[in-house]
Amino acid sequence: MMKLLLRMRLRHRRLSSPPLTRLLACLLLLLLPLSRAATVVTRLPGFHGPLPFYLETGYVDVEEETGAELFYYFVESERSPGTDPVLLWLTGGPRCSAFSGLAYEIGPVKFVLEPYDGTLPRLVYSPDSWTRVASIIFLDSPVGSGFSYARDPRGYDVGDVSSSRQVVTFLRKWFDAHPWLLSNPFYVAGDSYGGKMAPVVAQYISEGNEAMRHPLINLKGYLVGNPVTGDDIDRNSQIPYAHSHGIISDQQYEAAMANCKGDYVSPANKLCADVLQTIKNLMSEVDTKDILQPTCPLDSPNPGRDASARRYLAEEHYYRISDPPVEPSSRCFEYRYYLSYFWANDNATRAALGVKEGTVTEWVRCKRSGFPYTYDVPSSIRYHFNLTTRGYRALVYSGDHDLGIPFSGTHAWIRSFNFSIVDDWRAWHLDGQAAGFTIKYGNNLTFATVKGGRHAAPGNRPKECFAMAERWLDNKPL
Known part of the structure; x- marks a missing residue:
């Protein structure tokens, strides 16, 4: 049956x-088992009309002892779901909700950027969604992210290794419940800190497949954007990047090189520490996620709300808002994050998504504190090396206006593998214009920049990133 x-x-x-x-x-x-009960969502509050794509949400239990359950959004490919790739999308943080990927980056909906007036923020279809060519599981991981939760507080005490293994547990149970997708090509994907975890998860999947753990997942590779590695190379690359983009002067860069000897993470002397503090102050003048955009501190003054907005808030439309975030300027990229807080905490939204009552009292996009987390993968670089040398495909892309995880540092650790060059550095194009630059190495490793891209490049370069992903997933040159 x-x-x-x-x-x-x-x-x-x-x-x-x-x-x-x-x-x-x-x-x-x-x-389906109760712990894996899913909800087929045909309408979303704030979205006009029925959804033009298949959306499923649900929970999968990943730790019986603590009752830890991971919440997911699954969007089916709009092209050929029977054969198109399946992607697992991991968001950064750690403990940022996968809703970030769904609504701000690669998913099929996006917020209408209009001043918040107390009514439910509006959503519209995103024509540059990667779900046009792939089915995507957006996963709230680790436990404590988004709507994921644990009945026992001990379940929130996770780290790089334990949360990655829980993701693999999630996937095996999820594919048990969705066996018609097991033969589709599968990729692990993510950006920022999710880009650190993606190769770790992929390696655990590979090891499980080799040990013949069922169901066997048809892992073909992984793709990561502006990926954190945890290695010093991330932060060390910020100084030369800041110099090359006119943020620090020649003299300051030369002083840093002379006194720090290439180590900008752990200054060994006062001269190094002093110049690094000067550089840090200068770097604070720009948005490190997008050096061309205005800085938008989260503690900026709240412009307040009008009377109608206050009345709406008082009518208990929201699940449980204790202290709404400060309202940023509408010209800031972060304004869409602000809108999501009110959308996700609306009672109608939670009902539509099938969120279990009493599990998450207040949804926030990123939980910066309150739960323990162990950073026990000091560097993910060896996982990249292991996977690519074992034949898995890899796409590593970088928005080239990201100062936090500069493309130059990412390319540096890729070059350290000493793979042969298959297709040398060149521009890749969209609509007759350079959309970025790319190089392909042996072992099926492709590196690409996204021209003008921010830390999460699909957020401000959606068309370019969709074209890049579509070509790579279809095994075509960028």
């Missing part, structure tokens, strides 16, 4: 009437 319903669900999703589709989905969900 289970297999029959799965086949019917796949065959009829595009062909049957909406009521029949919903009925088949509901019958399937009733057969």
Whole structure:
């Protein structure tokens, strides 16, 4: 019966009437274990009309002892879901919600950027969604991110290694419940700190496959954007990047090189420490995630809300708002983050997404404190090396206006592998213009920059990043 319903669900999703589709989905969900119960979402609060794509949300238990469950958003490919790749998307932080990927970067919805007036923020379809060519699982990981939770407080005490293994547990259980996708090519993807965890998760999947742990996941590779490594190379590359972009002077750069001897992380003498403090002050004058954009401190003055907004807030439309975030300027990229706080904490939103009552009292995009976290993968570089030398495909891309994780530092650790060059440094194009630059190395490793891209490049260069992802996933040259 289970297999029959799965086949019917796949065959009829595009062909049957909406009521029949919903009925088949509901019958399937009733057969799934309770801890993995899913919700088929056909409408989202703030989005006009039915969703033009298939969205499923749900939980998967990843630790029985503490009752830890990871929440996910699954969006099916709009092109050919039976054969298109399946991506797992991990967001940075750690403990930033995967909703960031869904609504700000590569997903099929985005916020209408209009001044918040107390009513529910509006969503519209994003034409540059990667779900046009791939099915994507947006995962709230580690526990404590987004709507993921644990019944026992001990379940929130995780780190790089334990959370990565929980992701693998999630995937094996998720594919158990979605076996029709097991034969599709699978990639682990993520940006920022998620870019650090992606190769770790991919290596654990690979090791599990080699040990014949079922279900066998059809891992083909991974892709990461402006990835943190945890290695000193990330921060050491900031100084030469800042110099090359006119943020620090020749004299300051020369003083740093002379007194710090290439180590800008742990100053060994006072002269080094002094020049690094000067440089730090200068770097604070720009947005490190996008050096061309205005700086938008989170503690900027709140312009306040009008009377209608205050009335709306008082009508208990929201789940449990204790202290709303400070409202940034609408010209800031972060304004969309501000809107998401009110959208995700709305009662109607939580009901539509199938969020379990009493599990997460207040949704925030990134939980910066409150839960322990162990950084026990000091550097992810060896995981990149291990995977690529074992034949897995890799795309590493960088928005070239990111000062936090500069493209030059990322390219430096890639070059340290000493792989042969298959296709030398060149421009890649979109609409007849250079969209960035790329180089392809042996072992199927591609590095690309996104011209004008910020720390999460799809956020401000969506068309370029979609073109890049589509070509790479389709095994075509950038």
